[in-house]
Amino acid sequence: MTDSTNAVFSCADVHIWVGEKEVVKGVDLTVMPGEIHAIMGPNGSGKSTLANGLMGHPLYTVEGRLTLAGEDVSALSADEKARKGMFLAFQYPVAIPGVTVASFLRAAVSARRGAEVPIRDFRKELLARMADLDMDTAFAGRYLNDGFSGGEKKRVEILQMLMLQPRFALLDETDSGLDIDALKVVSKGINAASTPEVGMVLVTHYQRLLNYVRPHVVHVFMDGRIVRSGGPELALELEERGYDWLEPAAAAGGA
Amino acid sequence: MSAQPNPTLSVALEHVEELARGLGESGDALALRERARDLVTPLVLPDRARHLWRYTNPERFVPVADPTVLAPVAIAHEWPREDDLAAAALIAGGALRMVEIDDTARRAGVVIEDLHRAATDGLLGSLVPPEHGFAEAINTAAWHGGVLVRVPAGVELEHPIRVRCVASAEPVSVPRVLVVAGAGSAFELVEGHVGGGVPALVLGVTEIAVGPDARVRYSLVQRWDAGVTGHLTARARLERGAHFQMSLASFGGSLYKADVGAVLAGEGAQAEMFGVSMGGEKQHMDHHTEHLHEARKTHSNLDFKVALTGAARSAYTGMIRIAHDAGGSEAYQVNRNLLLSEDARAESIPELEILTDDVRCSHGATVAPLDEEQVFYLKSRGLPHFQAMRLIVYGFLGQTLQRLPATTRERIEALVASRLHEE
Ligand SMILES: Nc1ncnc2c1ncn2[C@@H]1O[C@H](COP(=O)(O)OP(=O)(O)O)[C@@H](O)[C@H]1O
Ligand SMILES: [Mg+2]
Numbered sequence: 182m183t184d185s186t187n188a189v190f191s192c193a194d195v196h197i198w199v200g201e202k203e204v205v206k207g208v209d210l211t212v213m214p215g216e217i218h219a220i221m222g223p224n225g226s227g228k229s230t231l232a233n234g235l236m237g238h239p240l241y242t243v244e245g246r247l248t249l250a251g252e253d254v255s256a257l258s259a260d261e262k263a264r265k266g267m268f269l270a271f272q273y274p275v276a277i278p279g280v281t282v283a284s285f286l287r288a289a290v291s292a293r294r295g296a297e298v299p300i301r302d303f304r305k306e307l308l309a310r311m312a313d314l315d316m317d318t319a320f321a322g323r324y325l326n327d328g329f330s331g332g333e334k335k336r337v338e339i340l341q342m343l344m345l346q347p348r349f350a351l352l353d354e355t356d357s358g359l360d361i362d363a364l365k366v367v368s369k370g371i372n373a374a375s376t377p378e379v380g381m382v383l384v385t386h387y388q389r390l391l392n393y394v395r396p397h398v399v400h401v402f403m404d405g406r407i408v409r410s411g412g413p414e415l416a417l418e419l420e421e422r423g424y425d426w427l428e429p430a431a432a433a434g435g436a
Numbered sequence: 437m438s439a440q441p442n443p444t445l446s447v448a449l450e451h452v453e454e455l456a457r458g459l460g461e462s463g464d465a466l467a468l469r470e471r472a473r474d475l476v477t478p479l480v481l482p483d484r485a486r487h488l489w490r491y492t493n494p495e496r497f498v499p500v501a502d503p504t505v506l507a508p509v510a511i512a513h514e515w516p517r518e519d520d521l522a523a524a525a526l527i528a529g530g531a532l533r534m535v536e537i538d539d540t541a542r543r544a545g546v547v548i549e550d551l552h553r554a555a556t557d558g559l560l561g562s563l564v565p566p567e568h569g570f571a572e573a574i575n576t577a578a579w580h581g582g583v584l585v586r587v588p589a590g591v592e593l594e595h596p597i598r599v600r601c602v603a604s605a606e607p608v609s610v611p612r613v614l615v616v617a618g619a620g621s622a623f624e625l626v627e628g629h630v631g632g633g634v635p636a637l638v639l640g641v642t643e644i645a646v647g648p649d650a651r652v653r654y655s656l657v658q659r660w661d662a663g664v665t666g667h668l669t670a671r672a673r674l675e676r677g678a679h680f681q682m683s684l685a686s687f688g689g690s691l692y693k694a695d696v697g698a699v700l701a702g703e704g705a706q707a708e709m710f711g712v713s714m715g716g717e718k719q720h721m722d723h724h725t726e727h728l729h730e731a732r733k734t735h736s737n738l739d740f741k742v743a744l745t746g747a748a749r750s751a752y753t754g755m756i757r758i759a760h761d762a763g764g765s766e767a768y769q770v771n772r773n774l775l776l777s778e779d780a781r782a783e784s785i786p787e788l789e790i791l792t793d794d795v796r797c798s799h800g801a802t803v804a805p806l807d808e809e810q811v812f813y814l815k816s817r818g819l820p821h822f823q824a825m826r827l828i829v830y831g832f833l834g835q836t837l838q839r840l841p842a843t844t845r846e847r848i849e850a851l852v853a854s855r856l857h858e859e
Contacts, residue, residue: 236816239808263818271816275809279831285814288827292818324831341817 189214189380190349195245197234204230206405212349212380219391219416220384222402223424228384229272232353236269237262250348264293266348270338270355276326282337283307283321286344293345310343313373315366331358339370349380356390368393388420401427445495448502449473449577455504459552459580472566472576481570491751491783492693492722497571497667499637503578503608513602518843522593523548527581527611528602544591551582551614560614563643563671571667575610575641582612585625589618589647596624596841601640602631603664609638619647625654626841629668632661644672648702651679656696657844659851660688669695676702683839684711686721687851697726700734710836711740715748716855726755729762738769741836743829744780745855755787756797763794773803774832776825826856
């Protein structure tokens with residue numbers, strides 16, 4: 182076990198239920214400053230449930246202890262965690278018609294920084310980050326995720342991460358549905374956000390993203406559990422051999 | 437089932453003649469008042485099984501005091517005007533209190549005058565006749581405090597005209613507004629209803645005659661104090677090629693019924709209507725819209741949004757009627773209701789009468805609670821629950837709010853925010 186005193190994020194023995202169904206069945210995770218972890222696992226194994234549950238989605242019942250930069254945040258609501266520096270990039274971001282990307286982000290950035298950001302400073306910063314992500318400035322005036330393509334939504338998730346400057350970011354399949362150019366841009370954004378103080382977890386089921394973003398730790402996630410952890414080479418092994426060879430380990434993990 | 441006179445309810449309209457004489461009206465005006473009075477004597481309230489009154493009890497709009505008793509009250513009413521206006525008129529305490537017209541508008545021949553003494557060329561009571569309904573008949577018999585707004589043919593106004601009706605100091609307010617838009621004129625008019633204080637009843641009627649090729653933007657903004665019971669009826673009649681855009685904003689009062697619409701009487705006329713309503717606590721809102729397509733190639737489009745908190749109720753009925761000889765017409769209607777609390781309720785009933793095949797027509801209605809996924813998304817970005825909800829509601833209502841003049845919009849945004857705070 183890693184010593185978690187200086188971790189940006191850690192959780193111990195996390196179980197998550199959707200209604201009566203236990204989907205996440207005991208997860209321990211410790212992310213140190215500057216680390217990027219990858220969680221890889223087959224569809225339906227519970228990765229999004231883990232990510233949404235940790236963030237505080239009201240649909241899920243979460244049991245277990247969560248700490249964010251040393252502080253116990255187990256009992257905090259999603260907005261409190263977000264203001265303390267936790268961030269989730271959604272696998273399926275929802276649309277909010279009538280609310281522009283710029284007005285939403287200004288409210289969010291002000292909440293995160295604990296003070297109203299002056300409109301001109303905000304605009305400058307927003308346009309600079311949008312340029313980093315090769316985004317048309319017109320995006321600022323569009324309604325949040327409303328009619329966005331899959332790739333556009335993912336870019337806007339990364340844009341939000343860059344603006345909100347989290348301490349700990351969970352990225353749920355931010356790489357899926359991207360063409361190669363978009364993948365490069367999104368990876369650039371992830372690498373830019375990954376400073377020595379920041380911890381990250383990339384949830385993915387492809388190795389593809391990991392060609393552009395180097396993880397320090399790779400976890401294999403099956404049936405609600407981390408069944409194996411290792412270095413970047415584990416991702417390559419998964420790419421070659423799939424998940425089937427790990428099935429017995431999944432069963433063993435339950436013991 | 438036919439409606440029977442209600443033995444316990446009647447409306448006293450004893451002083452119609454004195455009222456007309458006291459206000460210096462013509463003989464024609466008196467004849468109209470008497471015709472209206474006779475329609476509600478004895479008072480026959482509408483059948484509640486019929487659509488228009490299914491959700492709201494008509495008895496609530498029957499005045500207890502005689503509204504034909506002319507006793508205008510001296511009132512002091514502050515009206516700070518923040519935006520540039522072409523003209524402004526204030527109706528309060530049963531009389532037209534103030535008229536201002538800027539020089540440009542005056543030189544262009546814009547007329548804002550007391551409706552009691554104005555020459556109305558038979559237009560008064562032609563777009564909303566007393567036969568329209570009992571509330572309109574009571575207004576027609578008893579109205580006092582009225583304004584005529586006339587914009588001559590070809591005149592385009594840069595700044596809006598504002599008419600404000602204050603419900604206060606009288607147990608019953610019966611304001612009347614007549615707007616005449618000359619051929620090819622273009623302007624914006626905002627009719628605002630405010631005030632309250634005493635338990636007040638308001639029965640208001642507005643008629644808008646839109647001449648050929650005129651372009652009129654009209655907003656009906658209702659933000660009465662709590663406790664007011666009110667019924668407002670507004671009808672526009674559009675001649676050939678006229679373009680009428682209406683914004684409806686309904687926020688105040690305890691019990692409100694609005695009956696608004698347009699008759700598309702001339703070929704190529706277009707009517708757009710954007711409405712927002714937000715109710716809270718035990719407010720009851722009932723909106724009826726009507727688009728009557730009577731001529732060929734007419735076009736109507738309606739988007740009405742309702743957000744409710746507390747135990748508020750909303751009923752919406754939207755009538756589209758396309759006459760047999762109105763081929764080539766198009767009519768669209770959407771009503772969306774957002775329920776922000778468990779006790780809020782909304783009903784939405786489209787009513788289509790399409791008497792020709794040569795049309796395009798669609799309608800849609802939704803009643804839905806706040807989307808938890810949207811709330812969670814915003815909260816995950818650091819916005820507290822209240823702020824997340826407010827952003828979603830602003831977004832929901834925003835498209836319509838954007839169409840209101842800036843100062844009105846700001847006031848309504850503040851009302852929305854305070855409504856949400858009650859949650
Ligand atoms: N909101 C939900 N309602 C019902 N079942 C859910 C819900 N969220 C997750 N689940 C169930 O949890 C399991 C894991 O889903 P998910 O976390 O989306 O997996 P992954 O992200 O690994 O593909 C699935 O079997 C799914 O049916
Ligand atoms: Mg998933």
